[in-house]
Amino acid sequence: MGQNRADRGELMGSRAASTAVGVMTTEEAVSRLFPAHVLEMIKQEDAARYPRPDKEALAAFGSDEKCRAYLEQLRWPEGVRCPRCDADKGISRLERRGQFDCNSCSYQFSVRVGTVLQDSQLPLWKWVLAVFVMAESEEGISANQLKQVLGVSYKTAWYLSHRIRFSMKNEAPEDLHAAVEYDRLVPDERVHPDTLGHLLAAQVAESEEAAHPDMVWTALQRSLSASYYHLSAKHLPAYVDEVAYRYKNRDNAFLLRDMLLRLIGAESISYTELVAGT
Numbered sequence: 001m002g003q004n005r006a007d008r009g010e011l012m013g014s015r016a017a018s019t020a021v022g023v024m025t026t027e028e029a030v031s032r033l034f035p036a037h038v039l040e041m042i043k044q045e046d047a048a049r050y051p052r053p054d055k056e057a058l059a060a061f062g063s064d065e066k067c068r069a070y071l072e073q074l075r076w077p078e079g080v081r082c083p084r085c086d087a088d089k090g091i092s093r094l095e096r097r098g099q100f101d102c103n104s105c106s107y108q109f110s111v112r113v114g115t116v117l118q119d120s121q122l123p124l125w126k127w128v129l130a131v132f133v134m135a136e137s138e139e140g141i142s143a144n145q146l147k148q149v150l151g152v153s154y155k156t157a158w159y160l161s162h163r164i165r166f167s168m169k170n171e172a173p174e175d176l177h178a179a180v181e182y183d184r185l186v187p188d189e190r191v192h193p194d195t196l197g198h199l200l201a202a203q204v205a206e207s208e209e210a211a212h213p214d215m216v217w218t219a220l221q222r223s224l225s226a227s228y229y230h231l232s233a234k235h236l237p238a239y240v241d242e243v244a245y246r247y248k249n250r251d252n253a254f255l256l257r258d259m260l261l262r263l264i265g266a267e268s269i270s271y272t273e274l275v276a277g278t
């Protein structure tokens with residue numbers, strides 16, 4: 001397809017490499033993907049007030065290439081397969097573009113193809129860092145915080161956080177959703193989180209269906225009042241799913257990996273779909 005030989009490399013040893021990647025804990029993975037001082041900054045209690053990640057340091061550390069390789073190994077643990085014809089042999093790497101070329105059907109693709117990352121222009125390191133920030137945060141993170149931490153626009157941060165949250169959907173048990181009467185809880189389009197937390201507590205107290213540990217509800221209320229400033233009824237089930245997911249994974253040392261796996265396996269949701277009816 002016009003690339004010269006020097007631009008191509010046969011894929012070797014991906015199986016062995018991916019095994020190592022699959023068992024790396026969150027801590028091990030991020031320390032390989034990002035410079036230490038960037039992680040230090042992110043882990044500060046009030047990360048949003050610190051300077052944004054130093055793009056040059058991230059580039060010098062090779063973060064984008066490392067994140068790409070990490071995602072490739074998570075997506076194709078048995079070796080790269082063509083998303084179009086499913087061939088697992090005769091796939092060449094096009095180094096300069098971070099893409100692959102399938103000899104069988106001539107399709108050129110990257111790790112983003114067919115995932116929620118496909119239509120995104122954001123560098124992969126911003127995606128991975130956003131997932132890490134969301135994974136690390138005990139109470140969830142608002143789009144405003146994410147905007148500060150990543151140095152992106154509010155719109156981008158909002159979209160990013162919703163897409164990541166979307167990958168946690170269907171995590172809350174059905175009866176947990178049933179116990180939250182969304183329509184009654186949020187009669188208008190927007191409601192102050194404090195009010196919401198209060199209403200939620202009252203509703204849970206009177207609900208006989210709420211056979212869940214109090215901690216889930218406490219976590220939900222705390223999340224809602226700590227992080228989410230503009231909450232609409234439409235997105236509330238997604239927040240409940242997020243809190244349930246966090247609660248279930250509170251001791252998961254592989255949370256970054258698991259969230260990324262969901263992200264690259266999740267179906268795409270467009271910005272238009274997200275904002276419709278908000």
Ligand SMILES: [Zn+2]
Pocket residue numbers: 082083084085086087102103104105106107
């Ligand atoms: Zn193919």
